[in-house]
Amino acid sequence: MTPFERHQLERRMIIEGRLPPGQRLTVRFPVLHYGPVQRMHPGHWDFRVWGEVETPVTWTWHEFRQLPRTRVTLDVHCVTGWSQFDMVWEGVSLRDLVEAGYIRLKPTARYVIQHADGGYTTNLPLDVALQENFLLATHLNGQPISPEHGYPVRGVIGAIPGRKDLKTPYFWKGAKWLRGLEFSPVDKPGFWEQRGYHNEADVWKEERFG
Ligand SMILES: Nc1nc2c(c(=O)[nH]1)N[C@H]1C(S)=C(S)[C@@H](COP(=O)(O)O)O[C@H]1N2
Numbered sequence: 001m002t003p004f005e006r007h008q009l010e011r012r013m014i015i016e017g018r019l020p021p022g023q024r025l026t027v028r029f030p031v032l033h034y035g036p037v038q039r040m041h042p043g044h045w046d047f048r049v050w051g052e053v054e055t056p057v058t059w060t061w062h063e064f065r066q067l068p069r070t071r072v073t074l075d076v077h078c079v080t081g082w083s084q085f086d087m088v089w090e091g092v093s094l095r096d097l098v099e100a101g102y103i104r105l106k107p108t109a110r111y112v113i114q115h116a117d118g119g120y121t122t123n124l125p126l127d128v129a130l131q132e133n134f135l136l137a138t139h140l141n142g143q144p145i146s147p148e149h150g151y152p153v154r155g156v157i158g159a160i161p162g163r164k165d166l167k168t169p170y171f172w173k174g175a176k177w178l179r180g181l182e183f184s185p186v187d188k189p190g191f192w193e194q195r196g197y198h199n200e201a202d203v204w205k206e207e208r209f210g
C-alpha cells in the first residue's frame with residue numbers, strides 16, 4: 001500500500017466515524033509488549049477460570065479447542081496512536097461461555113482480570129468483558145495468532161463499526177499469551193493500569209492516562 005492509499009483509507013475511516021481522536025491508521029500490525037515473547041508448551045498449557053464462579057475450571061489445550069467458537073470483525077486502537085481496521089478475529093466469546101453454562105458466575109463477580117504467561121495482567125469490568133467485542137482469540141484473519149502477537153490465545157477488545165453503544169477500551173486491555181480469567185468482586189488494576197494508564201481506557205473519550 002502506498003502512502004497515498006493509506007491516507008485515502010484513513011480519510012474514509014474519519015468520514016465513517018471510525019477513527020478515534022488522536023489516532024492514525026496503520027496497515028501493518030505493530031508488536032508491543034513488556035518482557036519476552038512467551039513460548040507455548042502444549043503438554044503443560046492450561047486455561048484456568050477462578051474467583052467468583054460456582055466451579056473453577058481448568059481446560060487443557062485440547063479442551064479449549066472444543067469450546068464454542070465465534071468470529072468478529074474489529075477495529076483495534078492502541079494507546080500509542082495506531083489503529084488497524086477490519087481485523088477478523090476468531091476464538092471463544094466469554095459471553096457465549098457464560099450463556100452456555102461453561103462458566104457459571106456468582107452474582108458477586110464484577111471484574112474480570114486476564115492473567116498471562118509472564119505475569120502480565122489487565123482488568124475489565126465484567127459488563128465490558130461480556131460484550132461481543134471481547135474475545136479469547138486464537139486466530140487472526142484465518143491464521144493462528146503468531147507467537148509475538150500472543151499464540152495460542154490472547155484477549156482482544158476493539159470496536160465493532162457502528163456499535164458506539166459498546167464500550168471500546170484501548171488494545172492493551174487484551175492480554176497476549178492468556179492463561180486464565182479471574183472473576184473478582186473488586187477491581188484489580190493490571191500491569192499498565194498500575195503504571196499510570198487509565199483504568200477505563202475508553203478510546204472515544206481518549207482516556208489514555210489516569
Ligand atoms: N502478555 C502481555 N500482553 C499484552 C502486553 C504485554 O506486555 N504482555 N502489552 C499490551 C499492550 S500495551 C498492547 S499495545 C498490546 C499490543 O499487542 P500487539 O503486540 O499484538 O500489537 O498487547 C497488550 N497485551
Ligand SMILES: [Mo]
Pocket residue numbers: 032078079080172
Ligand atoms: Mo500498549
